[in-house]
Every structure is written in C-alpha cells, then in structure tokens.
Amino acid sequence: MGLRFLHCSDIHLLSLRGVGPHRFLNKRLTGGVNLMLKRGKHHDEALFDRMCEHARDRAVDRVVITGDLSNLALEQEFEHIRTKLRAIGVPVTVIPGNHDAYTRGSVRNRRFEQMLDEFMAGERSEGGDYPFVQRYGDVALVGVSTAQASLPMYAVGTVGPEQLERLDGVLERLGAEGLGRIVLIHHPVVPGVSKKRHDLLDIDAFGEVIARRGAELILHGHEHTLLEGTLAGPDSERPVPVHGISSGTNISQHEGRRAAFAIYQVSAASIERELHVWDGEDFRPQPGEAAA
Numbered sequence: 001m002g003l004r005f006l007h008c009s010d011i012h013l014l015s016l017r018g019v020g021p022h023r024f025l026n027k028r029l030t031g032g033v034n035l036m037l038k039r040g041k042h043h044d045e046a047l048f049d050r051m052c053e054h055a056r057d058r059a060v061d062r063v064v065i066t067g068d069l070s071n072l073a074l075e076q077e078f079e080h081i082r083t084k085l086r087a088i089g090v091p092v093t094v095i096p097g098n099h100d101a102y103t104r105g106s107v108r109n110r111r112f113e114q115m116l117d118e119f120m121a122g123e124r125s126e127g128g129d130y131p132f133v134q135r136y137g138d139v140a141l142v143g144v145s146t147a148q149a150s151l152p153m154y155a156v157g158t159v160g161p162e163q164l165e166r167l168d169g170v171l172e173r174l175g176a177e178g179l180g181r182i183v184l185i186h187h188p189v190v191p192g193v194s195k196k197r198h199d200l201l202d203i204d205a206f207g208e209v210i211a212r213r214g215a216e217l218i219l220h221g222h223e224h225t226l227l228e229g230t231l232a233g234p235d236s237e238r239p240v241p242v243h244g245i246s247s248g249t250n251i252s253q254h255e256g257r258r259a260a261f262a263i264y265q266v267s268a269a270s271i272e273r274e275l276h277v278w279d280g281e282d283f284r285p286q287p288g289e290a291a292a
C-alpha cells in the first residue's frame with residue numbers, strides 16, 4: 001500500500017533547438033530569451049539527468065514535478081521536456097508553474113496541457129482541467145494549477161474561485177474515503193514566504209479550503225529555496241505540513257538554494273521523507289531526515 005515517489009520542481013530545462021527567429025519578434029519573448037540565457041548559467045540539465053538516475057536506482061514508483069519545467073512555454077521546450085520525461089523510465093506526474101504559462105498565447109492554446117497531458121492523466125471534476133486526481137492505493141495526488149501569464153518581472157499565480165470550489169469538493173470526497181491526500185501546487189501557500197511579486201494572489205482563499213477540508217501534505221516549488229511550514233487544517237491538533245523544494249537543477253551552492261529532491265514514502269497513515277541535496281558533485285541524503 002502507499003506510494004513511494006521522488007518530488008522535484010523548477011527544473012527549467014533549456015532548449016532553443018528549432019526555435020525560429022520569428023518567435024522573438026514578440027518583445028516579451030525577446031526579454032525572456034535574454035533572461036533565459038542568463039538563467040542557463042544557473043541551471044544545469046545534467047543535474048536533472050542525475051536525479052532521474054537516483055529515481056531509478058531507488059526504485060521509486062513515480063517522479064512528481066511541481067511546475068516550471070520550461071522557461072518560456074514554447075512548443076520546442078515542451079517537446080524537449082516530453083522527450084526527457086518519457087526517457088526517465090519511471091512514471092511521471094507534472095503540474096504547471098508560471099514559466100509554463102509564460103505568454104498569453106501559450107495559455108490560450110493550453111500548450112502545457114496539450115503537450116504534457118500524458119503526465120496529468122486522472123479524474124477530473126466537471127468544469128476544468130484542475131485539480132486532477134491520481135489514486136495509488138490509499139494515497140491520492142491532487143494536482144492544482146496556479147499558472148497564469150504575468151506582466152514582465154512578475155511571477156504571480158492564482159488558483160481561481162472555480163478551481164477552489166472543485167478542490168474543496170475533491171478534498172472532502174477523498175478525505176471521506178480515508179485516502180492520504182497529497183496536494184501539488186507550484187506557488188508557496190504559507191503566507192509571507194514568497195518574495196514580492198512572486199505571490200499566490202488568492203493564498204487566503206486557498207488556506208480557507210485547506211482549513212475546512214484538510215490534506216495530509218502539500219508540496220510546492222517556485223521560490224527555488226527549501227521551505228517548510230504548516231497550514232491550519234480542520235483538526236487543530238494536526239496542522240497540514242507544507243514542503244517547498246528548491247530547484248532541481250540549480251547549481252548554486254548557497255545554503256537553502258542548492259538543488260534538491262525529496263523521496264517520500266506515503267500511506268494514508270504516515271509520511272516519511274528523505275531529502276537529497278546537491279553538493280557540487282552529486283545529490284547526497286541529508287542526515288537526520290526522517291518522518292515529515
């Protein structure tokens with residue numbers, strides 16, 4: 001019973017192969033490409049490849065990626081990402097981040113959903129793609145989207161009232177079934193931890209849904225920093241753990257920002273976590289990491 005999975009986030013895989021110059025007539029994209037080339041110095045795809053080797057070696061059931069797989073949400077990037085994910089050899093679950101909705105066009109075309117749909121298969125409530133639910137024995141992954149196109153220099157997100165209403169119903173139903181509910185969301189959900197202009201705009205409304213319906217664990221990315229906190233749930237004795245993972249490909253050696261992934265062993269009754277952090281050569285397990 002239960003599910004053993006590797007959680008990572010913000011892999012920002014860089015590929016401009018086959019992107020014609022006409023794409024960059026869009027000023028937004030021109031700025032974005034400059035940013036992305038700078039970013040290319042900070043993110044290394046080799047770390048993602050190494051992480052995938054760990055996933056195979058440690059025989060996880062699944063790899064879970066909480067958004068920002070791309071940089072500019074271009075077709076060519078998503079094609080590259082799809083090829084990489086198919087090659088892992090372990091089933092994958094993804095949700096989008098703000099970079100996966102970089103332009104209004106990519107949102108209008110549902111590019112992320114169209115091109116990576118195989119990694120988001122699951123139950124859906126009437127009225128929208130999100131949240132989707134994937135069940136594994138007594139555990140359910142609940143994939144939420146906060147992705148929206150923001151103004152340049154902004155990286156905000158929104159769940160939106162309609163998705164929040166569906167999420168409320170989903171968490172109530174799965175809770176009544178006694179499943180371990182793992183909510184996947186790109187933006188941090190503990191108030192005050194995001195940098196300015198990086199926020200989840202309806203963070204309070206999200207917190208109200210969790211306070212009403214509960215969840216066993218919430219996983220996020222976005223800040224490229226290791227974060228840990230809790231949200232209030234329906235049982236005041238049992239706050240809901242919230243874990244933010246740093247970028248999976250960041251070569252930074254700044255404490256807290258170094259690349260990392262976590263391996264979770266989850267059932268309806270328990271959650272165990274092992275954190276692995278990049279030390280410049282490999283991902284190493286952190287001593288003393290155990291139950292979440």
Ligand SMILES: [Fe+2]
Nearest residue numbers: 010068222224
């Ligand atoms: Fe990111």
Ligand SMILES: [Fe+2]
Nearest residue numbers: 068097098222
């Ligand atoms: Fe992000």
